[in-house]
Amino acid sequence: MEALKISPGFEKIMPQEYLDLVEDGPYGRGLTVKDLGTFKELIEEHPLCAGCGLGLSIRLILASLPNPENTVIVGTTGCNSILMPQVAIHNVHALFGNQNAVASGLKRALRIRYPNTHKDVVVIAGDGAVVDIGLAPTMHSWFRREQFTTIMLDNEGYSNTGGQESGMTRQGVVVNMAPVGKKFPKIPLHEVAKVAGCAYVATATPARARRLGQMARRAILVAREIGPTYVQIFCPCSTNYKFPPAETLTRAKETEITEYMIPEAKELIERIEKGPKSRGGEE
Amino acid sequence: MPERKVVSPEYMFFEAPREKKYLIGNEAVAEAVKRANVDMVIVYPITPQSEATHIVGDIYAQGYVKDYYRGEDEFNVMSAIAGAAMGGVRVFTATSGPGTLRAFEMFPAWAGERLPIVCAFMTRGVNAPLSIQPDTIEIGWLADTGMLIFHAEDPQDFFDMTLQAYVIAEQPDVHLPVGVCVDGFFVTHTREIVELTPEDEMLPPYDPRISPVVTMDMETVPVRHMKDPFVMKSNYISYNAHASWQQEVRAAAERARKYITRYMGSPVEVLYPEAEVLFMASGTAAAQARVAMERMRAEGIDVGLVKIKVIRPFPEKEIAKLAEGPEIIIIPEHNITGWLAREIKSRVNNNSKIYGGPRVFGGMTMPPEVIVEETKRVLVDG
Numbered sequence: 001m002e003a004l005k006i007s008p009g010f011e012k013i014m015p016q017e018y019l020d021l022v023e024d025g026p027y028g029r030g031l032t033v034k035d036l037g038t039f040k041e042l043i044e045e046h047p048l049c050a051g052c053g054l055g056l057s058i059r060l061i062l063a064s065l066p067n068p069e070n071t072v073i074v075g076t077t078g079c080n081s082i083l084m085p086q087v088a089i090h091n092v093h094a095l096f097g098n099q100n101a102v103a104s105g106l107k108r109a110l111r112i113r114y115p116n117t118h119k120d121v122v123v124i125a126g127d128g129a130v131v132d133i134g135l136a137p138t139m140h141s142w143f144r145r146e147q148f149t150t151i152m153l154d155n156e157g158y159s160n161t162g163g164q165e166s167g168m169t170r171q172g173v174v175v176n177m178a179p180v181g182k183k184f185p186k187i188p189l190h191e192v193a194k195v196a197g198c199a200y201v202a203t204a205t206p207a208r209a210r211r212l213g214q215m216a217r218r219a220i221l222v223a224r225e226i227g228p229t230y231v232q233i234f235c236p237c238s239t240n241y242k243f244p245p246a247e248t249l250t251r252a253k254e255t256e257i258t259e260y261m262i263p264e265a266k267e268l269i270e271r272i273e274k275g276p277k278s279r280g281g282e283e
Numbered sequence: 284m285p286e287r288k289v290v291s292p293e294y295m296f297f298e299a300p301r302e303k304k305y306l307i308g309n310e311a312v313a314e315a316v317k318r319a320n321v322d323m324v325i326v327y328p329i330t331p332q333s334e335a336t337h338i339v340g341d342i343y344a345q346g347y348v349k350d351y352y353r354g355e356d357e358f359n360v361m362s363a364i365a366g367a368a369m370g371g372v373r374v375f376t377a378t379s380g381p382g383t384l385r386a387f388e389m390f391p392a393w394a395g396e397r398l399p400i401v402c403a404f405m406t407r408g409v410n411a412p413l414s415i416q417p418d419t420i421e422i423g424w425l426a427d428t429g430m431l432i433f434h435a436e437d438p439q440d441f442f443d444m445t446l447q448a449y450v451i452a453e454q455p456d457v458h459l460p461v462g463v464c465v466d467g468f469f470v471t472h473t474r475e476i477v478e479l480t481p482e483d484e485m486l487p488p489y490d491p492r493i494s495p496v497v498t499m500d501m502e503t504v505p506v507r508h509m510k511d512p513f514v515m516k517s518n519y520i521s522y523n524a525h526a527s528w529q530q531e532v533r534a535a536a537e538r539a540r541k542y543i544t545r546y547m548g549s550p551v552e553v554l555y556p557e558a559e560v561l562f563m564a565s566g567t568a569a570a571q572a573r574v575a576m577e578r579m580r581a582e583g584i585d586v587g588l589v590k591i592k593v594i595r596p597f598p599e600k601e602i603a604k605l606a607e608g609p610e611i612i613i614i615p616e617h618n619i620t621g622w623l624a625r626e627i628k629s630r631v632n633n634n635s636k637i638y639g640g641p642r643v644f645g646g647m648t649m650p651p652e653v654i655v656e657e658t659k660r661v662l663v664d665g
Contacts, residue, residue: 109370
C-alpha cells in the first residue's frame with residue numbers, strides 16, 4: 001500500500017483524477033459491486049461503443065477484485081485492449097492469444113518475488129483470443145494447474161476486427177467469414193474447463209451484476225489457494241450484431257448462469273464468505 | 284548445491300580463478316546459467332537445443348534455479364518468459380531454427396517491452412526440406428528484431444557470452460533482450476576445453492527497480508497508462524509515439540556498445556589486421572577461417588582474420604576501418620542467404636573487394652580447405 005501514496009511535494013501537481021484514485025480509490029478497502037457509486041473506480045471513461053457489454057462487464061470485474069492493490073491484469077488484442085490502458089492497476093497487453101502463457105510466467109515470477117503476499121493475476125480476454133487463437137495456452141495453463149483466473153468476455157465474434165465469426169459464435173449465424181452461416185456450434189469452453197483442471201468455472205452475465213461480481217471474486221480467491229479458474233461472461237455486441245444499444249442488457253439475460261466448483265473450492269468459498277469480513281491479500 | 288556467494292561481474296569475468304573442464308557447448312551454457320543467478324527457466328524441446336535445457340532442468344532440481352517448466356510450444360514459451368520478465372525475475376530460455384520461427388512474434392515484442400531476457404539460439408536449418416542440421420540462417424532474421432545478438436565461436440564463448448549477456452542486457456540504459464547464438468551441433472555437441480569460474484560464485488541478483496519500464500507487480504504507482512490509447516487512433520501523435528519508441532529501442536542497443544567493450548573486450552577479435560586478404564566471419568565459420576588463415580600464412584600468403592562476436596549492435600565503425608586496408612575480404616558463412624556478407628557490404632565504402640563466400644548450408648561442414656581454395660580462386664580470378 002506504500003506504493004499508492006503520493007510522494008511528498010507532489011500533492012499539488014498531480015492530476016485530480018490521480019488524487020481521487022489515491023484518496024478515494026478501491027485499493028485495500030475490500031469493496032464490491034454493491035459499493036459502486038461510493039468510490040473512485042479503477043476505470044472512469046473508455047472508448048468502447050455505446051451499449052457495449054464488455055465495458056460494463058469489465059467495470060463489474062474491476063469492482064470485484066478482492067485486492068486491486070495487489071492485482072495485475074493480463075489482456076490481449078481485442079475490444080478490451082483499447083480500454084485496458086485506462087485501468088488504474090498494472091495491466092499487460094500480451095500479443096494476440098498468448099495471454100495465458102504470459103500470465104503463467106508472470107504469476108510464477110510474482111510468487112518467487114512475493115512468497116508471503118497474494119499477487120493476483122487475472123486474464124481478461126475476448127472469445128476469439130481465448131477459444132480460437134489462444135486455445136492451446138489457455139488449456140495448457142489449466143492442465144498445468146496455473147494459479148490464476150481466466151475471464152472470457154464472450155461477444156460471440158471478433159468485434160474489434162470488424163465482426164467476424166469466432167468459435168463462440170452460434171451455429172447458423174451469418175457474420176463476416178461465415179457468409180452462409182456458421183457451420184458448427186458455440187464451443188462449450190466452460191465444459192472443457194472442468195475436465196481440463198479448473199477448480200472453479202462460472203458462466204455469468206452483466207445483466208446480473210452482483211452475481212457476476214461474486215463469481216469473479218470467488219474465481220480469484222480459489223485461484224490463489226487451489227488452482228486455475230474460469231469465468232465466461234456473455235457480453236452481447238450491439239455494433240456487430242446490429243441491435244439497438246439499449247437492448248444489450250435484455251439480450252445479456254439470454255444466457256444460462258452456471259457455477260461449478262470442486263469440493264475443495266466449495267469448502268474454501270464457504271470458509272471465506274461465512275468467516276469474518278476479510279480482504280485477504282497480506283498474510 | 285554448494286553454498287553460493289554473490290560476486291561482481293568484473294570479478295567473475297576478469298579475476299575469478301578458472302578451472303578447465305572438457306565440455307560440449309550445451310553443457311557449457313548450462314554451467315553459465317548455473318552461475319548467472321537465474322530465477323526462472325521455461326523451455327520447449329527441439330534439437331539441437333534440448334540437451335542444454337535438460338541440464339538446466341537438473342540444476343533447477345539441485346536448487347540453482349527457482350522455477351522451471353516445459354511449455355506447450357515455442358511461441359508460448361517465449362510469451363511466458365516475457366510474462367516472467369515483466370514480473371521482475373531473471374530468466375533464461377533457448378531454442379533452435381524452426382522453434383525460433385515458431386516463436387518469432389515474441390522477439391520484437393521482447394525488445395519493444397524492454398525485457399532483459401537472455402535466450403540461447405542453437406542455430407539449425409529450417410524446413411523445407413526437413414533438416415535438423417547446423418545452419419545459421421535464423422541469425423539474419425533475428426538481427427532486425429531489436430534484440431542484441433552475440434555469436435559464439437566455441438563452448439568457451441558460449442559460456443562467457445551467456446554470462447556477459449545478462450550483465451549487458453540489464454543495464455538500465457540498455458534493458459534489452461540478448462540472443463546468444465551458437466552453431467548447432469558444431470558447438471552444442473562438440474567437446475572442447477572450457478575454463479569455468481567457480482561453481483559457488485554467482486552474479487548479483489536482478490533488481491527490477493532499475494528497469495526503465497514499469498515492472499508488472501503493483502509495487503509502483505497505479506496511475507493509468509494513458510487516457511486515450513494510441514492503438515486505435517489515426518493521427519500524428521499516435522504514429523509518433525510508436526515511431527519514437529522504436530527509435531528508443533535502437534538507441535538503447537547503441538548504448539550497449541560501451542558495456543560490450545567493458546565486459547566483452549571488443550565486439551571483434553582481429554589477427555593480422557594489416558594483411559592483404561582478410562577473412563571476416565562469425566561463429567564456427569570464424570573457427571574454420573582461423574585454420575584456413577594459418578595454412579595460407581604457412582604458404583606465404585598474407586591473410587588475416589576478423590572474428591565478429593557481436594552482430595547487434597553491429598560493429599560498423601570497426602568493420603569499416605578494418606575494411607580499408609586489405610585488397611580482398613572473404614566472408615565464409617554457414618547459410619545460403621549470406622546475411623553477414625550483406626551486412627558488411629552495406630557498411631564498407633569500397634565493397635567491390637568483398638567476396639561473399641564460401642557458403643555451406645543444409646548441415647554441411649566447412650572444411651578449412653574449402654575456404655583456402657575459394658580464396659585462392661578469388662585471388663586468381665578476382
